[in-house]
Amino acid sequence: MYEPGRSWLHRADPRLKLALAVSIAVVLLSYNNVVFMLLALALTVGTLRLAGISGQRLKAIWTILLPVAVLIPVLWPVFYHSGPVLLTWWKLKLTAWAVAQGIAASARVVTLGFLSAAVLLTTDMRALLRGLVHLGLPYQGALTVTISISYIPRIQRTFEQVTEAQMARGFDLSSGGFLGRARARIPVLVAALVSTFRSAETLSRALECRGFGRTDARRTSLYEIHWRPTDTRIAVACGLVIVVLLSIRFATGFGAHPLLPR
């Protein structure tokens, strides 16, 4: 998933990026205000664009997030009925707060998606691996995490290839009702899972053959990461903003309501 570049986000230490992503996620989960959430989304996407991530790549991520982004605001009014009523239809009551809360929740999920993408798109897997190890994760665990992330595009490709193979045998995956189409996916799902498990097994054996899992010798690293003074400056600046935002939220109650300031 990594898209090489020389932006400040690319050059930042992976530990800093992980810490920032977690802290920002905490802020996002603390706030409910729709305006705040939309601003956070715009800021995240803007930062990724400024970091040189192509619009095409951002569009691809947006396509993955789209079903969830649409489903949340659609379903929210079904379960949330507080606030001024905008519309009543059959047994459904659409309130202003439900609409705002739905949009805010949707924007939060999408922002969290782009936030994770910000780490993965701007961090070389070797750097992320070293970052996780320096944060205290055992090497085996860190490697498992980074390999899993690296495999996402590969699994996606496997699904595409399996879909093509089943279509080539005459299976129509695009027509029929929802249930029919879901049933039509079974051959794709089974073949893709078998294929993925098989390659996972092959990979684990290949790693073992290359000495992975040896514990009788101290592991050295060809690739190393270094914390720079710029990382400290970014950490301080962002840390201050995050502390201020959390203080405002919990000291004044600002941002707790989906539509009103407090």
Next chain:
Amino acid sequence: MPPLLNPPDGSAPQAGSPQETRPLVEITGLGHSFPDGWDALDGVNLTIAAGEYISLIGPNGSGKTTLAKHLNGLLKPTVGRVVVAGMDTLHVSVAELARHVGYVFQNPDHQIFSPSVREELSFGPRVQGVPPAEVERRVEEEMAALGLSALAERPPAILSPGLRRRVAIASVLTTRPDLLILDEPNAGLDAQEQEDVFRRVAAYNAAGHAVVLISHDMRLVLRWSTRCLLLSEGRIIADGKPDAVLSDASALERAGMRPPVLARLIQALAPYGMPAAELTASAVGQAYLNLLGGPQ
């Protein structure tokens, strides 16, 4: 729409019938650009007649698989036109084209999903609406031809790579396509398995069905195909009999390839009067003996 090349009862066109002369595939000015801007195919013109056995060769990335995927509509032309069995692939679904074009993918695991070999082989014809009795007949025939009968009730996913490959090929053959595409079908097959598979494909071809073989194995290309297309950077740079194409050193060099060792031997001996010969050990050996004035 012109009459279908594959009769609805699944029988093969008869050798010598007028259908053999009608092109099965007509490709004109085909170009394909992927969304990332890569021009995988450029200005490809090609006609495939029923009953031809064509090999597609060329280095990785030359456009072999991209061209083959246009034949069953998995890829649509960004420029030009592809007509298969009288249908413009731009306007018909892959499912519809699958009635005429069978595609055996490089990785058999991408198509195997059924709980038994028998069900895997019957999947294709069943979704195409072939009557159950005919499905059963085809399944038995292909299992017998490819040595799978004893494994009929076994789950194909746990078979050896060679057997999975055979299941994948058999499961496409049961759809009785007018055009059978084999993308690197020999990977994972031992010599005897290769022989069994290619004999079955040759018999299928002899019954009047066209075959397109994508391969890096020049021995297979020379032994089985009757026409060879050499691709380089998305263009067909040589089209002819396999012996001729694989002896065309300049075309092969343009594609970053070397002629097979027998072609190089003939080339090396050409200044001494070695004539052109079929690229088989016996033909080249005989030509060499002739050159020496030895026994005929």
